Amino acid sequence: MFSQTTEYALRVIVYLASRDGEPSTNKQIAAATLVPSGYLAKILQTLSRGGLVRSQRGLHGGSILVRDPVKLSLYDVVKVVDPLRRIETCPLALNWHGAQLCPLHHRLDQAIGEVEKTLRSATIATLLAGRNDRRPLCPNPSTAKTTR
């Protein structure tokens, strides 16, 4: 139900949040998140355009999370990379339904609304709380070579 892009982007954000503002190279991020490097570059670009990440090239460069993980929800990330599309008008274009959805599309939209609610209710910070071995990351990624 969630796209590969969403899954990968969430891992990247969780990793950057775990780094407490320390810049991470693409190699470090890839090692911790298992996101393939070509895909990672594309995702970092989208996250950067969406104002969640800042990437800097060069010797001491790397990517950092620019939002506070305590205030950043899973929904905020999904919205940037692969937004949930609520059903606002009749997909059959039946204009006599007016502004109201029929019971089918009302129910489908309700399901999408539940997803939105669940993703809004969890912050990136809560995903990192608790035991380290429960983090959605590979162990010791910071020991990966920092050469990009």
Next chain:
Amino acid sequence: MFSQTTEYALRVIVYLASRDGEPSTNKQIAAATLVPSGYLAKILQTLSRGGLVRSQRGLHGGSILVRDPVKLSLYDVVKVVDPLRRIETCPLALNWHGAQLCPLHHRLDQAIGEVEKTLRSATIATLLAGRNDRRPLCPNPSTAKTTR
């Protein structure tokens, strides 16, 4: 979030349910649901294989719903055409997570679970209850030519 196939299949099932066991030609179904005819044939085949619909060729042929709309949920239909995939194991294949999901994948799976719950809680019969002009169907589809 829901695929085109899911959307179309639900419309087809709602229409067949509205026909009260009267066989419907592909032309009638297409006129009522606005599902393109090539796509419709594929969807009817899937629904038939899934045991929801029976189609018969010939002069007095057509498709009928073989399940009771009062007992058939939206989830039952989705399960046949484009099943929700729950997250049961770590997508990162981190085997030290064991049987438990990390907080990220637990939360994503929780969202998929909410969708499942919402789709399970509505039957096809409830979508057809109430005013005719609120049905997710085009008006007077039964007046469409019955020649296939």
